[in-house]
Amino acid sequence: QVQLVESGGGSVQAGGSLRLSCAVFGSLIRFSAMAWYRQAPGKQRELVATITTSGSTNYADSVKGRFTIARDNAKNTVSLQMNSLKPEDTAVYYCRVFTTPYWGQGTQVTVSS
Numbered sequence: 001q002v003q004l005v006e007s008g009g010g011s012v013q014a015g016g017s018l019r020l021s022c023a024v025f026g027s028l029i030r031f032s033a034m035a036w037y038r039q040a041p042g043k044q045r046e047l048v049a050t051i052t053t054s055g056s057t058n059y060a061d062s063v064k065g066r067f068t069i070a071r072d073n074a075k076n077t078v079s080l081q082m083n084s085l086k087p088e089d090t091a092v093y094y095c096r097v098f099t100t101p102y103w104g105q106g107t108q109v110t111v112s113s
Helices: none
Strands: 003-007 010-013 018-025 034-039 046-051 057-059 067-072 077-082 091-097 107-112
Touching: 003 091, 018 034, 018 091, 018 107, 034 067, 034 077, 046 067, 046 077, 057 067
Parallel strands: 010 107
Antiparallel strands: 003 018, 018 077, 034 046, 034 091, 046 057, 067 077, 091 107
């Protein structure tokens, strides 16, 4: 059984930083692309960032230059470093083994102005 557990969410003021982490159990992430999504209240879930098995990354335009996705195959974890946070980044953030049904439970990020 594959399980993803996110951590690192919280509340921060605008301009601050947070680092999210996603630990994966039951599957080796080195064989999979990984992704972070987010869902704000009343909005659809959106793709924030992806990282391939070779380490290539892609970002939503809204977070480019501020967020960084990274993977640690040895620890079987994926992270999302979020800098220069804005109130519009407030959402529940989810980790996913990309293009599979395996999702984490989500972690709340709240950015106040």
